[in-house]
Amino acid sequence: MTPAQLSIEGDPREPRVILRGDWSLRAEVPFFNDIAPQLAQAERVTLVGNELGVWDSSVATFLAALLRHCGGREIEVDQRDLPDGLRRLLALAFAVPARADARGEPAPKGYLEGVGEASLRLWHDLPAMVEFVGEIVLSCQRLLRGKARYRRQDLWYLIEDAGVRALPVVSLISFLVGTILAYMGAVQLALFGAEIYIADLVGLGMVREVGALMTGIILAGRTGAAYAAQLGTMQVNEEIDAFRTLGVSPIDYLVLPRMLALVSMVPLLTLYSGVVGCFAGMLVATGVFHIGMYEYFNETVNALSITHVLVGVMKGTVYGALVAFAGCLRGMQCGRSAQAVGEATTSAVVLGIVLITVAASLLTILFQKIGI
Amino acid sequence: MSAQPHIEVRNLSMGYGTTVVQRDLNFTINRGDIFVIMGGSGCGKSTLLKQMIGLNRPLAGSILFNGVDYWAASDEAKANLRRGFGVLFQAGALWSSLTLAENVALPLREFTRLPKKVVAEIVALKLALVGLAGFENYYPSEISGGMKKRAGLARAMALDPEILFFDEPSAGLDPLSSQRLDELILELRNGLGATVVLVTHELPSIFAIANNSVFLDAETRTMIAAGDPKLLLKEGPDQVRHFLQRGQP
Numbered sequence A: 001m002t003p004a005q006l007s008i009e010g011d012p013r014e015p016r017v018i019l020r021g022d023w024s025l026r027a028e029v030p031f032f033n034d035i036a037p038q039l040a041q042a043e044r045v046t047l048v049g050n051e052l053g054v055w056d057s058s059v060a061t062f063l064a065a066l067l068r069h070c071g072g073r074e075i076e077v078d079q080r081d082l083p084d085g086l087r088r089l090l091a092l093a094f095a096v097p098a099r100a101d102a103r104g105e106p107a108p109k110g111y112l113e114g115v116g117e118a119s120l121r122l123w124h125d126l127p128a129m130v131e132f133v134g135e136i137v138l139s140c141q142r143l144l145r146g147k148a149r150y151r152r153q154d155l156w157y158l159i160e161d162a163g164v165r166a167l168p169v170v171s172l173i174s175f176l177v178g179t180i181l182a183y184m185g186a187v188q189l190a191l192f193g194a195e196i197y198i199a200d201l202v203g204l205g206m207v208r209e210v211g212a213l214m215t216g217i218i219l220a221g222r223t224g225a226a227y228a229a230q231l232g233t234m235q236v237n238e239e240i241d242a243f244r245t246l247g248v249s250p251i252d253y254l255v256l257p258r259m260l261a262l263v264s265m266v267p268l269l270t271l272y273s274g275v276v277g278c279f280a281g282m283l284v285a286t287g288v289f290h291i292g293m294y295e296y297f298n299e300t301v302n303a304l305s306i307t308h309v310l311v312g313v314m315k316g317t318v319y320g321a322l323v324a325f326a327g328c329l330r331g332m333q334c335g336r337s338a339q340a341v342g343e344a345t346t347s348a349v350v351l352g353i354v355l356i357t358v359a360a361s362l363l364t365i366l367f368q369k370i371g372i
Numbered sequence B: 001m002s003a004q005p006h007i008e009v010r011n012l013s014m015g016y017g018t019t020v021v022q023r024d025l026n027f028t029i030n031r032g033d034i035f036v037i038m039g040g041s042g043c044g045k046s047t048l049l050k051q052m053i054g055l056n057r058p059l060a061g062s063i064l065f066n067g068v069d070y071w072a073a074s075d076e077a078k079a080n081l082r083r084g085f086g087v088l089f090q091a092g093a094l095w096s097s098l099t100l101a102e103n104v105a106l107p108l109r110e111f112t113r114l115p116k117k118v119v120a121e122i123v124a125l126k127l128a129l130v131g132l133a134g135f136e137n138y139y140p141s142e143i144s145g146g147m148k149k150r151a152g153l154a155r156a157m158a159l160d161p162e163i164l165f166f167d168e169p170s171a172g173l174d175p176l177s178s179q180r181l182d183e184l185i186l187e188l189r190n191g192l193g194a195t196v197v198l199v200t201h202e203l204p205s206i207f208a209i210a211n212n213s214v215f216l217d218a219e220t221r222t223m224i225a226a227g228d229p230k231l232l233l234k235e236g237p238d239q240v241r242h243f244l245q246r247g248q249p
Helices: A032-039 A057-072 A084-093 A111-144 A152-162 A164-190 A195-236 A239-246 A250-287 A293-303 A306-332 A338-370 B045-052 B075-083 B100-111 B116-129 B145-156 B175-192 B203-209 B229-235 B238-244
Strands: A005-009 A016-023 A044-048 A052-055 A076-081 B007-016 B019-029 B034-039 B060-065 B085-088 B163-167 B195-199 B212-217 B222-226
Touching (some): A016 A057, A052 A057, A057 A076, A057 B116, A152 A164, A152 A195, A152 A250, A195 A306, A195 A338, A239 A250, A250 A306, A306 A338, B019 B212, B034 B045, B034 B238, B045 B163, B085 B145, B100 B116, B116 B145, B163 B175, B222 B238
Parallel strands (some): B163 B195
Antiparallel strands (some): A005 A016, B007 B060
């Protein structure tokens, strides 16, 4: 291969631009802006490509830039001595005029602009959330009147997915959290020789607060994210529009079964989480702090009243509803690209966890005030 | 130009698992041909295209590019061959998180060492060639389906491929846009001297641009004709003539 060569010869007012050698994208080629000053006085440019060897679009790129340069300055360009294919390619490149309102490179956003946009988004997000809640309530009303349309199989599948398939990870996390609670508590209680109260601590903590919280967070990462990704992908493929055009409410068909599945499974998972946590506490207490198993069991049963259990289950149910809400909301709001699906999923998990935390604080304060 | 065919398919059988979709395919494509893979729905046209661009491995047989057997070649040789391919997928398959300019620039940035300003110039040229000058900073979600196809074509041409593959280029386009796309393909072939392989069942496109073809049959699971579609219309097997005449005698 001979390297690409370029020479400008003749009268500066009527220069001849001569292209020689092989022009390839994979090698060094002249860049038009570097030679533009040499055409400063030109009134008429003749392009000569008779000695051009192998060429590809690198030469077309160079010539297109030259033609644009000359076109803007009303310099005449003679293309007769260019290879046939190249002339056609250039004609094609200028066949459609550039879009008049061509968009420039987007300017990088300033800090203030970013803050402003984020605030506006938040401001617009709130009514959308309220509207979505409204739609779900209406859908529930249709469900109660037996008019909501959805597939039973879907519901069973979703229930299995949100419930049974979540058991392994809920077991693992609850067991470990129970262990941590027991250890942390026992070290402090041992100072007073009151190790037996580990049972109260772990029992109350797991059943009333932590079991529900852990279950909620696990489900936000596991099921909420899955809902957002599923619905988001359906949005990208226009599947949700297909439901709308059929006159089937996507809320009834897609959102309602997901809400029902999660809300019905979370109480069970919360209870299960509490039981696993207490079991872990018992293992720690009997194995490490030498408390009798029967003693520990008795103490746990005494500490837990039915109210505590109900409070825990109620909290879990609220968290589950919030997770399903966040997942479905973000999925339904998803844009139409692969990136949007990713954003919807991330946002579903973040929103789910934020809502859980806010609800946890509010409920704890509320129960304290009314003395449950 | 050598007499060696650009692409040669020998005794190719393809399928999924144990189901054979097509067997004993034999045809050659010369340099500069516009080659159409024809056949009814579900006969394996797209599957054949996928094997030719190296996405799926054939059950048996070989595909030669310039005499090099693709599936027998080393990974490095495969990568080299693939660099000479440009592929336009059915819906464009533009990367949705990148602007049109970034979509076209990606292959250039990955496989050449051109400076940024030159890449920008090449991108501008390629987009101008497909009639999308000025759309550099638009995202794929902001343009129409036909424009996506053309942008996909600009991306397929980014590296000046020797062979351009098209999967149903005119599917979903109106007749005029589809005709313009055909003209564009023809112009680009003439300008850049590439070989074009396309899957289509648009009869107007087939007669307008193709000079070579293969006809796959879903029933017998093999090819029943090959050659210039205009000749096949006159003297091809009955079934092919029937197809090319849209079922009218």
